[in-house]
Amino acid sequence: MSVRHFLSLMDCTPQELAGLIRRGIELKELRNRSVLYEPLKNRVLGMIFEKASTRTRLSFEAGMIQLGGQAIFLSPRDTQLGRGEPIADTAIVMSRMLDAVMIRTFAHQNVLDFAAHSQVPVINGLTDDLHPCQLLADMQTFHEHRGSIQGKTVAWIGDGNNMCNTYAQAAVQFDFQLRIACPEGFEPKQEFLDQAAGRVTLTRDPYAAVAGAHLxxxxxxxxxxxxxxxxxxxxxxxxxQVSRALLDAAAPDVLFMHCLPAHRGEEISTDLLDDPRSVAWDQAENRLHAQKALLEFLVEHAYRA
Structure with missing residues (x-):
């Protein structure tokens, strides 16, 4: 059995990622028309959560059920990982019982180690380094509202965190320019900046970052x-802070996204999610549809091989 993992956006080709976006839109349409579609009937997804979650748990669990399968939620209290069992041992055992595993954890090395010993697809549901599933939803949302993001300009404002790192990878895989505005000392990891060399610009000025930006x-x-x-x-x-005034400096057709949860009055102004340029609610919903496309792709590929 040939196994594909999804630990970062770089685990797929640009063509495969574009296909996942198209498939997510198709699956969303089927869902909206109440069409029953169960390609993963009798398949089981194990979900390991070392970090709390709302959208990740709901989207993977509901998505797996909608595809005809089942999902099992595991917190650190529910596994021997919390009592010191090696990740490799856990991966070997779990992958003999499950059809795929999603992990939401702290250290990125944890998902790398798990995947190295797993016989089934492993999905990165978030680590301190990367959040690739969220970027699938973001790219689907942009495509639905504005078409292809290729050649566009994206601005990231704030902390150079796991989302920012993943946007740097997305700039490579989806072919757009990324401007990052962050305080000194809060830049994204250098390895991701190096990976996206020529596509990322760092600045301390949020207005310079958003000037003409499409997202x-x-x-x-x-x-x-x-x-x-x-x-x-x-x-x-x-x-x-991203405010309506800051968005006014961007392109006339700019979209605003936030992966949520949002702290109104901190990284965004209190009224920003109500702005017609905000698509954060569509973005949150699309976690479901993009991840259904990902689950279908990974599990069906594993069992075709």
Missing amino acids: VSTDVWASMGQEEELAARIQRFAPY
Whole structure:
């Protein structure tokens, strides 16, 4: 059995990623027409959550059920990982019982180690480094509203976190230019900047970043595990709040995205999600449809081989 994993956007070709976006739109249409489609009947997805989640759990669990399969939720308290069992041992056993595994964890090395010992597809549901499933939803949302993102300009405002790292990879895979505005010391990881050389521009000025941009995106200023830094981060990031005035400096047809949850009054102004340029709710819904396309692709590929 040949196994494909989805640990980063770089695990697929640009053509495969474009196909996943198209398929996500198709599956969304089937869902909206109440068409029963169950290609993963009797397949089981194991979901390991070491980080809390709303959208990731709902979208993977509901998506697997809608595709005819089942999903099993596992917290650290529910597995021997929480008691020190090696990741490799857990991966070997779980992959003999399941058809795919999704992991939402802290260290990116955890998903790499798990995938290295898994006989079934492993999906990165989020790590401290990357959040590739969210980018699938973002790219589907842009495509639905504006068509291809190829050749467009995207602005990332705020922390150079896992979402920012993944946007750098998306700039390569989806062929757009990325401008990142962040305070000094909060840049994305250098390895991802190097990977996207020629497609990413760093600036300290959010207005310079959004000038003419077709998509503006941001995230919370303190990610999970950084709560103790919030007060200091609020002070450093205050000039990087995305507001309606900041969006006014972008392209006339700009879209605004936020992967949620949002802290109104911090990284966004209190009224921004109500702005007609915001597509955050469509973006959240598309986690379901894009990940259904991903599950179908990975599991069916594994069992065709």
